Amino acid sequence: MSEEHHDHLSLFESKRALLTGLAYRILGSLAEAEDAVQDTFVKWSQADRRAINNPAAWLTSACTRRCIDLLRAARQVRVDYIGTWLPEPIQCVTENTPERALDLSSSLSMAFLLLLERLAPKERAAYLLHEIFEQPYAQVAAVLGMQETACRKLVSRARINVGRTDARNVVTAQRQETLLAAFQSAIATGATGNLAALMAQDIQLKADGGGKAATLLDPLYGKARVLEFIAGKLSGFWKTYEWRSADINGSRGALLLDGGRISAALSFGFDAHGDLSGIFIMRNPDKLARLSEPEIFLQ
Template sequence: MAQEEDDVSAFEATRPMLLGLAYRILGSRAEAEDAVQDTYLKWQNADRSAIENPGSWLTTLCTRRCIDLLRAARNARVDYVGAWLPEPIHAPTDAPTEVEPSERLSLAASLQTAFLLVLERLTPKERAAYLLHEVFDVSYPEIAATLGIQETTCRKLVSRARANVGQSKVRYITPLHRQEQLLAAFQTAVASGGTEHLSALLSDEIELCADGGGKVSSLLEVLQGKAEVLDFIGRALHAYWGDYAWEATDINGGRGVVLWKDGAAAACVSFAYDEDGAATNIYIVRNPDKLARLGGDGGGGQGGGREAR
């Protein structure tokens, strides 16, 4: 009985990291939870006395399961209606106190919608290798063993991924006061239809995309430029969202908002910024399947990197 309790404790100690890794690989909390559950079931059925390093064993199993799920998901997205966005999660920027401040920022930045969308450009193995090394600080030899490849190949995967991600300049956090300022201006613009104040906070190349998944009415194309975006906010969103209840909250490591109607989440909005703090992207998730968990405890996905070591 004591051994069983120890085995459960060993898994639970690793679960936050596994869930954080799985979410970043898959962009879906639902699929991440499935991957972690599959890992737990195999852990239960394994000869645990032969496992020298439970953390590495669990990370390997979970990563491989996530790669399989990601390949299947990408095939399914061929028929996805409109823009695809990651499932939003409640994920605050304040990581556990044992995590260094610089690492907290890194963890928060690696949850941002803009960052997760950049990861979509990578192959499944590039994505897994990059996240394990750059976010969770796993060594190259361990990653190579996890992916079943040579260490030199692993280094090349991470190098290619790093170059691709680095070109996008998405791994930084805009100061909180700037995020709050934009969120307030966005809410005012939707409520009043006046967009003058919001306009000053947007990049000239601002883009707005919405993910309805073909399940609710939503934009099918990406809006580009201030004129299109501000017109849509001041006209369409002002008309559509007038009776929604607003809840400002932490979404994917930054300030965002969940809009509620009749007790259910009807939309989730998050933002991306440039180096000067101007908003470059507005992401609106309307797909009800991706909003279902926003009313829960919201703990998934954050996950620290320390447990991976």
Template sequence: MQGISPTAVFEERRRHLFGLAYRILGSRADAEDAVHDVYIKWLGADHASIATPAAWLTTLCTRHCIDMLRDAQRSRVDYVGTWLPEPIHTRTEETPETHALLASSLSMAFLLLLERLTPRERAAYLLHEIFETPYAEVAGILDMEEAACRKLVSRASVNIAQGRVRHVTPPKVQDELLAAFREAITGGSTESLASLLSDDIAVSADSGGKVPSVEGVFQGKGSVLTLVTTQLARYWAAYEWVPCEINGGRAIQLRANGEIVTAITFAYNDEGQATNIYILRNPDKLDGLAFGPEVLA
């Protein structure tokens, strides 16, 4: 590190650390706090004794996020209504192949599936499968034997594979769904939308109990289409519709007087049909979308 400022070293790794923290925690605000805490500890560290700053920072960030996640999971017991990950406005500056890889690990469906894992399983899976960290390094980060680390990743991989959420639906198909969804809300026509929904389509809404929203989970094509043409159309038709990218996929922001009041994202199956519609209404979670797009590692 001779001749390089500690801040410069950290800034080179900030994007990586934030991407890791966000995937572990499912919250932009918590990820920002985690990265800030790591930065403070980094500034106070004995840099001359740190042979590999990147590994040191990743280790500290991972362990800190695991502790934060345990606390967050305990607090979610008292969360009002359905809990969804905090949405993040994304932008990808990589190749289409890299974009697809990033999108598959940022989607709401993937982040929700990660919630089924223990904090250590979640961290181990992300480090090895998403950030391509060798098992020996992951074991060191988690302070465990490599064989035990392999078992952690293996168990997590089985859970993730069963969820079938690591594929990416082509942007053209996503755009068709967004157009059909808007037409159903503003024009009342559901024919196009119905053809793009899976039979077991589900709608989940997260308001945190702070603003009015649909309650419970609506499942099944008929139930969802009725919800769209009655309750959602009644309140959403007059909003400003802003297409955007959220969590690596095509999404919609609904605005009133320039303020984001709702964000809608989607999940898809292998055939390109929508399997889930996620409605974010909690104003605390929507605040982060106003910061503009993040380029995540």
């Protein structure tokens, strides 16, 4: 391997976590994100790097544009999806600086990724680049191939469309553990009193089976309906499962195993008061496959 080839390979690998993190937030799918990053690597390998003044910006631009193309192609698939579509859950670690790690983790939550689904592909990319990855408008505009004024309007419109900010709320680790214990107890006993005390009145429960695993086809809204489902249905289905605590999409959740195989992944969202506002259940085996692998590093 030539020194030049080694250098360009090393530079790309130093940006892989950033590119994968960006691609996952745009696409909501780790599998698709890794495809986008691999496509970016191929393009990088074939590029005339002597003409590239800012390799990091070039890589971000190439990856973002590939993600926008993939997201446009995926939109119809998600419209035709059987039941409720949820992002692919992931186990990951982020930067070890506490403040930045918290900020990055909160932007990985299921609730936040679902809000991003409201945005058009270019809107979503612009919003993430500026609001999450803290890139200046001029740089975002260059990535998207548009005027800076138009880019500012795009991000402003995205903020309005996303609307709620509590999708990125993070509660203490102790609160997360208390919630998880209350949920597990409700499943084991069918008694939901402790769990109910931690819930918001307008809680929602969404489950994704992808037409490949039995689950709810439509979301449930409201505390009474969610508690009724947990006590009356979910408790019976999950009582015999093995529970394994896991960090899923930036907060504490659980993997549920049946005969040693991951059968479901459970994650949560919280409102501004720290109450449970969202329950997200993944049952689609295609989206559970990667959860048995080691954590990945994302930025």
